[in-house]
Amino acid sequence: MQPAAYDLESRHPGWPARLGPLRVAAGDLAIRPIRLRDAGDWSRIRLRDQEHLEPWEPTGPGPWRDRNSFWSWPPQWTALRSLARRGQCLPFTIMVDGEFAGQITIGNVIRASLRSAWVGYWVSSSMVKGGVATGAVALVVDHAFAVAGLHRIEATVRPENAPSIKVLTKAGFRQEGLFRRYLDVAGDWRDHYSYAVTAEETGPGLVARLVATGRAEYR
Template identity: 70%
Template sequence: MIEPPRPLGRHPGWPASLGPLRVAAGLVAVRGPRLWDGGAWSRIRLRDRDHLERWEPTAPGTWEDRNATLAWPGQWSSLRALARRGMTLPFVITVDGQFAGQVTVGNVIRGSLCSAWVGYWVASHVVGGGVAPASVALVVDHAFMMAGLHRIEATVRPENKASLRVLEKLGFREEGLFRRYLDVAGGWRDHLCLALTTEDVPDGLVNRLLATGRATIPQ
């Protein structure tokens, strides 16, 4: 069993590198985004447009412009600034050391709420290989144990069965339906709200994956 550490620092939980865990697709780890990630990020995003665009919020400009290599520095700078202010915990997912997606804890609110949301995407070539559950488990455990959060929620379109399976494997509970919640793929879409609190997973999500054989710790 992995023992939880204590939160440290002015903005606890940032920066950090987490993992690895071994899953079917390879060794999964997460780390902070880097400026030189832009090339790999853009190649995957442009290649996987059909895999990603229908689930992501509508944004100005074309997919090609928003996901070009030149678009990355602005995103990287914004993520870093938000992380330094303690408002988000942004991570890059790697599989066998190669860029394979992102997982982000956003809208961090402290005080009496201590809550945030988690969002993620993974490259199409590693879908089904255990990458999404492993990376989300690493980051959510970190948010609870090191960042000192109490509740993490995720919102997913009901049609996104793959993403719902990821959250169900990790034990997220469904709490309700948000009607016309986000503008996605050009329309206001309903989203299911799923959530976890620290009381739901006292031993952590990574330990849950290890116990069920969905992941192992490399020797």
């Protein structure tokens, strides 16, 4: 028996949840909900990786060090958890071999007849080219379709961000178009490509595709 539409809208399907593990080149990949005690690892990696992350992230108020300090995590965690409990996002931490490796979020969840959202992610510079981002996207998108009840996931990426474009295409996303001067990134309005995937396009699932092509292994 299918739940009433009101019941589905009033809960927060798909969060919290634990996904994986999945074996990728970098190690054993797992996804779990964000935690308040992630503050230390989150801040340490983001401060270290400023040059790696800042060119691709939306412009924020104040200097990078202030926005990514230990004490800036608790209010972010509180806001994300509140949105998750209202069913408006699914915020996760990326773990590799039991260690904090980044974040991935299904955001701006819209239900009713649209059932869409976007996916955003960042990964530690030490995990680049290890299959971590691609595996994380596949795990979370499969979860969003199968458990969270969504139908379409989109992602936007700057044309200059070749590594992130590779992540999306390897995970099964297709390019839909170009948004001109779409987002304020690194202090200026930047063009972004729009990528998307729908539930019907995933077949047996994005993770299954990675496994079938030798990019990952089930654990």
